Amino acid sequence: MSLNDILDALFPAGHTVAVANQVITGEATTAQGTVAVLGTTDAAAIDHAMALALSGFVLDTVERHPGRPLVFLVDTSGQALSRSQELLCLNGSLAHLASCVDFARRQGHPSLSLVTANAVSGGFLSFGLMADQAYALADAQVRVMDLRAMSRVTKIAHERLVELAGTSPIFAPGAGSYVRMGGIAAIWPVPSADLLDDALSAARKAVSAGDQRQGTGLSRGGRLLASDIATTVQNATAGA
């Protein structure tokens, strides 16, 4: 599905969105008023320039439009893989972007992200997973690494990984795994203005609730340990 088709389906009341260097910035009209629309397209490999374009737009929105919701459209194949990018501390620019999204949240901007096609590791961490709630379209690819590459790195047979991936959301690529683990709130069969409206309402509530993903992962049966361990560490008296 093309970016324009997705935008038309999400924002039938109108949108003004520009794409430059695979970075989306603009605004759109929704049932709940104007929202900022930003993100990446065409499986962008996030580099310094893209991260800074996004962070700059977040800061502009905070400065000029207090409280305006942020709608992130995520299509990233991960981070740019190059020596020149690492030389300038790419993790630093991605951290800066994450800080800006977090700052917007603290300033009362609800945020949600929608994975439209791909969401892979570092690119997903820096903005998609920083939103209050993340969603994914039904055919979206969400993963750290595909199973073939994982097999090469871990030296575990590919067939074995495929077999285990059938039952375990812990490492199986796919948006469905992330839903069960609590990282993605829901999968949308198609981009829709009604689903977006509901999601904006949910994001407004999520702003003050804090990070609920461990509890969600537990209640959905995908991440059975994290919630209890974090709570135990929070409340335990020191060993000794």
Next chain:
Amino acid sequence: MIPSLASRHSWFEATARARLAGLLDPGSFAEILPPAESQPSPHLAMLDLPGAFDDGVVVCYGQLEKKPIFAIAQEGQFMGGAVGEIHGAKIVGLLRRAVQEKPAAVLFLIDSGGVRLHEANAGLIAISEIMRAVLDARAAGVPVIALVGGSCGAFGGMGIVAKLCSAIIISEEGRLALSGPEVIETVAGVEEFDAKDRALVWRVTGGKHRYLMGDCAELVEDDIPAFRTGVAKLLAGWQEAAPGLAQLRASQQVLENRLAAYATYRDGLQVWAALGIARPDSVPLLDRDSLVALKEGLPT
């Protein structure tokens, strides 16, 4: 035994527990959820891989120069310090606890390649939770100080986490980046990044380069007491304003300027020359004190 070697306590070579023992005041270490009360990762067991009862990370209370401290120490010698479900949840729990109890600081001894692939989805979401929890602790007024100098460096999502901390203390042996050189070489070819060229890897990702560029607050020797002194110095009179628009705008400007000036460079030597260092070739040979003096003498 040669005395100078006997008295040296390499951070790079030490285990996570040895680093904590040397970093905190003697006798103040108190582990939370110690191995005897925890369990190895069932996800590794499912793949017939050996686990560790602490899942490769120690979380604890302690003191540093009598100040109450929380600390997180990743064990690079177990699964490359990589973040799985239990490992990540221990870190998130301690950071949330810091919001409530407000210790003088959280010390984050990072030694990690990022996400543990065997638990990839759990690891990625956990790193996202750690990112938010670090920012929550800082917003609550608790400084989170990253200490980077272990054999696995700070890579992948943990490289992002390091840069979300209030400050980074790094050793010359420390490495800080997003993608590891091996990954870049595998995907983009040896001409792009020769991962076996250790001198090049250090000029692109190493502690001296990150310190010269201003990405790390302090450069210390590869020595456990040096890290302790570095933390104490940083925390003495620590003041951190709540993140505000002006501060983020300033960071944005610095990053944009840097990109405009250095975007085509591919080697630390080029950046150091542009920073005004007369003899960039000499940088890899300088000892820590000389390098700090060199940085302090640079035009700003």
